[in-house]
Amino acid sequence: MRRLIAQLARFGVVGAVGFVVDFSIFNLLRATVLSPDEVHSGPFWAKVVSTAVAIVVNWIGNRYWTFRHQRRSVVAREGFEFLVVSLGGMVISLGCLGISHYLLGFTSAFADNVSGNVIGLALGTLFRFWLYKVWVYHPDRVERETTDERDEVPATTV
Template sequence: MSASGLTGLLGKLQRGGSEAAKFGVVGAVGWVVDTAVFNLCLHFAHLQSVRSGLISNTVVIGTNYIGNRYWTYRDRAKSGRSREAVSFVIFSGVGMVIQNGALALSHYGFGYTSTMADNVAKNVVGLALGAAFRFWAYRTWVFRGQAQDDVSFSAEERVPESASFGTTRASNT
């Protein structure tokens, strides 16, 4: 591997780690909103567990879109916002099914009906499974296109290795 190839690989890993960290922060803010709305629906509106979970997830989809679009993936292409928003809602919906599926399985399938069991099933187990899916889906399908830093690096990657390490030309001396 050439020196520029190694530098590029390290840069991509660093950007991926930074992206994952930002996704995690947006997710943490979303988790606070999600947990608060879920428990308000459950205890003050006296709604059923899964209905409360669906309402809280719906509220947090908007919060997370704003955080991910304008912070986590701000350097990604911004064309096709309609496609991006629709894709975000669709993949968030799949994540919602995963997260609330864990809640439904725990509550109705296994009979764990306490508030603590509902919160653990939805906000720990379901959230972990749903977040892993969402991270993959958002970076693969929603916020597509290379980051601006990746574009400049990609041109550098195309330089043949022989050009990087200076092959000598025959001279007429």
């Protein structure tokens, strides 16, 4: 239980850094080149870009800190699975933003931030932590990969 609490705390710190990156880039883009006054779908695209950058920041933090004892030897596979889960979280956040901004008509910067960066982020975070824990960084998968690598016999030359 203690290890889980520590892991949740590290996940929270990494997530907080990712949030600052996401929030900052989203608001910068929304206020400038992707302003809804200039680009109708600007807030949506600002959220896509800001989340994509935050995904990279979060992967590095989670791989090398939060789940460092459970990271996998096949970096490309782990990165792909992390990306899939993170994109699922992004869809949740974009869904909240889309419903609020385009369906309900709450188009202020404040409303976009509440829907995309508070509600969407909270729901997406729960989704991501659960799938990171049970799929991407699951201890049995890490152990199985390590065992499989040890069981491989290198080819010898005669």
